[in-house]
Amino acid sequence: MRSQATLTALALVSSVSAFWRMPCRSQTGVGRLDPIMDPGEISDHVHTFSGGGGFGFNADYGTLNATGSCTSCEVTQDHSAYWTPAMHFLYSNGTSVMVQQVGGMLVYYLYYLDHVKAFPAGFQMVAGNKNTRNFTGPFPDTDLSSWPTDPSDQFFLQQRALGFNCLNYGKDPEPSLYRHQFPTKDYMDANCQDGLRLELAFPSCGNGSSDSLDHKSHMKYPSLVKEGNCPEGYDTHHPFLFFETIWATNSFAGEDGQFVLSMGDPTGTGYHGDFIMGWESEQFLQNALDTCQNPSGNIQDCPLFNIQSDATAATCTFPVPDALANDDVKGPREGLAVGIPIQNGPQPATQYLVAGRSSVPTSSIPSTTASASFSLPTLSYTAANPSITSTAQGGIIIDKVSIASTSTSAASSSAAWSALNKVEYASSSSITEAPSATAPAPDIIATSYMTTGNQVVELVIEEVEVTVTATPSAAARHKRHAHKHAHHAGRR
Structure with missing residues (x-):
């Protein structure tokens, strides 16, 4: 026995039947772009991007799979675009710098629901809400057995699809999706010795459409976020996408200031992410879903996947659009890039002027260089080296x-x-x-x-x-x- x-x-193993762990250890770029929410124009905040190199203001399935395109992920057949807002540290004097992202992004494709169908060409979706500034639920979450079996409250599920995981490799790991807003700066300084892992779960119940007007309504969460019952009319089961990005918040331990997401969110509750399907074909992705079911989750165990080295993947970048050439998004600079107000909540954030858009010139937004007394923290990470990063x-x-x-x-x-x-x-x-x-x-x-x-x-x-x-x-x-x-x- x-x-x-x-x-x-064994009794606590979840009901996932298979999964892939897709490392995308390099960024294709950083900037104010969002071809789903702001197609053809400057976005209102900074994102970090992984995946297909055919990216830009109007990226879609076609541009991501154009001849000669590349990917920053390890599987060469995956040119999908994956992106999330950047994290910044705002010093008490108003100077901001982008926090270093450690090891790019890790993207999971998990099979929680049955009869999982590939994302079709042209599919795109958004998870999360950039304007949310408040989480009112208990901490930690109540047991899943107490959650409603009817997934009609999608806001409840959306809030619980965010995770902020305090990393300390000297202790037992925290559960994923454990807390749904930033820990305090003091807590991070004392406990998160290896940084903060931001987690985002995407909905996996679809209505059969590739997109919707708000880029969300064609997809819903099942009743337990990852698994459970799908809403009525959402009977198409797609892979459960899960993003993980690690940020070197530990490099700012002892510094006076606060962490904020690029849209001026100091709470974390506005964390969100975007996905454009860019696999070489819907049929290839379906074949992979049907074939590559090794419980290890290693992409190397799938015979269909062509694996490239991290060094090769790191060469995949997209050109910065001319309209963003003068953006100082990484800092040090005065305030967030570019001219974004900090909105603490708890009420939802409101819209603000976007530099370079709607007749608001980028040059009218103040930006500063580092003063003689200002120095950035020394970071010891190499983003494309998996042996010294924790993204893997x-x-x-x-x-x-x-x-x-x-x-x-x-x-x-x-x-x-x-x-x-x-x-x-x-x-x-x-x-x-x-x-x-x-x-x-x-x-x-x-x-x-x-x-x-x-x-x-x-x-x-x-x-x-x-x-x-x-x-x-x-x-x-x-x-x-x-x-x-x-x-x-x-x-x-």
Whole structure:
């Protein structure tokens, strides 16, 4: 029969049947562009972009897949565009700088719903609301068993589709989608020693359309954000997209100021993201969804994918449009780029003048260079080197198995950890000695990754067969089968 720690872990495995972990460790660009919300004109805030290099004011499926186009993601057949707002640090004297993004973006394609269909050519969507400035729910979230089974309150689900994960690789990881607004600056300084991971879940229930007037209404969240019941009329099940970006907030520990998103949001509740389908064809993506279902989540395990090196991916960028050539988006500069007010809420944010648009010249917005007494923090990250970044670890898959038993005691947590087989990989990719050849081959349930320093730790959940004199009960023999069909009622 299986050890108790392993049984506990199995009982908490979520109902995802397969997934891909798509690293896009380099940015294609940074700037005030948003071809979904602001096609053909300057956007009202700064975004960071990953994916297809055929990007610009009017990017679409065609431009992303034009002849000779490239991608900053590891799979060359994926020219999709993925973007989110940038994070900035606003010093108390009014000077702002962009926080360094660590390791680009990690994009998950997960199968939570059944009969998952590929995004069609021309598909695009937006998740989140840039104007939200308030989260009124409890912290942490109530158990999923208490959530409504009717997903009619999409605002409730939208707010819980945001996550701000405090990273400290010396401690057990926080769950994904654990908190839905920024921690305070003091909390981050004291606890988030390895930065802040911003998380965004996209809706996966579709009505069969490729887009809608607001770029949101054609998609809805299921009742538990990731899984559950889809709203009536939203019977097309697409992959569950999940974005992770890590920001080096730890570089500003002890500095006097605040973190803000590029649209002037100091709360985080306005976090959002955009996606344009750019896979080489809908049929290729469908074939991949049907074929590439290795539970490891590694794109290398899919025979259909052509994998390029991070160095090659890092060469993929898009040209900065002439209208944005003089934008000083990274700073140091006076205020946010460009002339964006800070709106604290709790009421929704309101529209402001956009520099360079609607007869508002960019030159009329103040910008400054660093004074003699001002210096940027020294950062030790190299964005395209996965051996020293934490983007490759991911969070949502680590959360598939809770590293704790039903007891909250330290002893119980330690017992659960004993169900994990840790295999360390040095930056040279050398592997520690393999288990004895006489040991039975483990039945691997799930794999996840955690980066610390220059080592990547692979966490492998195994079934462990233990010989005992007692005869297992029928219930024990049935337990693994039952967990696959049980309603997922624990926290994410």
